[in-house]
Amino acid sequence: MTPDIQAPRGTQDILPDEQPWWDYVRDTAERLCGKFRYAQIDTPMFEDVALFKRTVGDTTDIVQKEMYVFKDRGDQELALRPEGTAPVCRAYIEHGMHNQPQPVRLFYITPIFRYDRPQAGRFRQHHQFGIEAIGDASASADAETIEILWRLYEELGLTGLTLNLNSIGDADCRPRYLEALRDYYADKLDRVCRDCQARVERNPLRLLDCKNAECQDVIAGAPAFTDYLCDACGDHFSQVSGYVEALGIPHVVNPRLVRGLDYYTRTVYEVQPEEEGGQSTVGGGGRYDHLIEQLGGRPTPGVGFATGIERIILNMKRQDVPLPSASQLDVFVVCASAAARVFAFKLASDLRRGGISALVGDSTRSLKAQMRHASSLDAAYAAIIGDRELESASVTLKRLADGSQETVPIGDVAAHVQA
RNA sequence: GUGGGCGUAGUGUAGUUGGUUAACACGUCAGGUUGUGGCCCUGAAGAUCGCGGGUUCAAAUCCCGUCGCUCACCCCA
Secondary structure (H helix, E strand, O other), rough: OOOOOOOOOOOOOOOOHHHHHHHHHHHHHHHHHHHHOOOOOOOEOOOOOOHHHHHOOOOOHHHHHHHHHEEEOOEEEEOOOOOOHHHHHHHHHHHHHOOOOOOOOEEEEEEEEOOOOEEEOOOOOEEEEEEEEEEEEEHHHHHHHHHHHHHHHHOOOOOOOEEEEEOOOOOOHHHHHHHHHHHHHOOOOOOOOOOHHHHHHHHHHHHHHHOHHHHHHHHHHOHHHHHHHOOOHHHHHHHHHHHHHHHOEEEEEEOOOOOOOOOOOEEEEEOOOOOOOOOOOOEEEOOOOOOHHOOOOOOEEEEEEEEEEHHHHHHHHHHOOOOOOOOOOOEEEEEHHHHHHHHHHHHHHHHHHHOOEEOOOOOOOHHHHHHHHHHHHHEEEEEEOOHHHHHHHHEEEEEEOOOEEEEEHHHHHHEEEEE
């Protein structure tokens, strides 16, 4: 039945049955972060809009059409967080983290909001696990983030993934490349789509990842950024590749890889599953060497990634990745009368304090009904308390798997269950 | 934002050349005598057929709108 009010478009309830997937992914991510000594950070769900306009970029889709923007009662212009990196950098500055040993390694697991048209693997509220290594300009930092992302998928059991790697240069060489790109497109405008015609001026890098069929020929012949990198960027890129190579992480250099956020410099990367579909990317990231200063901090390099938890789970399900077995209810206490029920309550309480999970049945329901209930909850044991047991301060303990049962003193239940 | 498909009990489905009490499975609850599960049997509850409007003597079945889901585009996680 559809209720009058339902979850807003593009949002979803994550029901109890789904939670094991989420727990598994979160636990794996957190454990991995621990090994690399990344510490968790939580930032507010909403921020000053300016934070995103300034960093993500005014011409990007995220800012232009996907942000949830609103004014609060004090006329503050706020935005629901559309991505995770800028807020973390804001916090880095605000809390003087440059005074800590660099780089500062941070991770987050948090909801992200984008006003997109929903489809499989794409939501208006989704969740990202992301990390940021701030304060390290070296190529090894890039490689470290790539390794974490790759190991995460590996540990979760995802297969068939492709790591795409590219460099989009820096303030030094990017203008030169963009000029070359514009020159190349100058006499081909009649052969590309309308979007691309506009991109030539507004956002030329994005020309490269246009998926329109009519534009593919032109893209194929376009100059590659890797041929235009300045010495420093070229050097950095080959070092990153070298590290990734040394770690044994398979990857391809994809000169057409461009990310949709303006703050990236040099290294950009994305991981894609074999199975094509609306959502081709499970995770992506890159370096952002000017983001901190754009926000008023002292010039500080940074690198990080974000990966979508919904998409990870989607791909795990597609690949039939097994989940660690769920925990089982240890004891269901069946009680035959109101008096027995009080007794049962006390027993369950004692068991739980001893680390055993326990539930008590409804004494107004028949023993048979309670037993059925125990069975459908998949309890390991049913502990039956009736008049006989009350008199002798004992319980009839039945192992549901094989139907065997014995009467044990009330104090021995825990030991029997744990055995 | 653009285009295509879809929308029936908690879940999965049947029912559409419009015609009396909308069907089935699973699930839920109860019962199959005397203190006991899983299988089996019986029964019950549970759907204003997404919502609103229209056509008609009559609509779950036709038309329009709307909301939502879904696929593709766009973009991304």
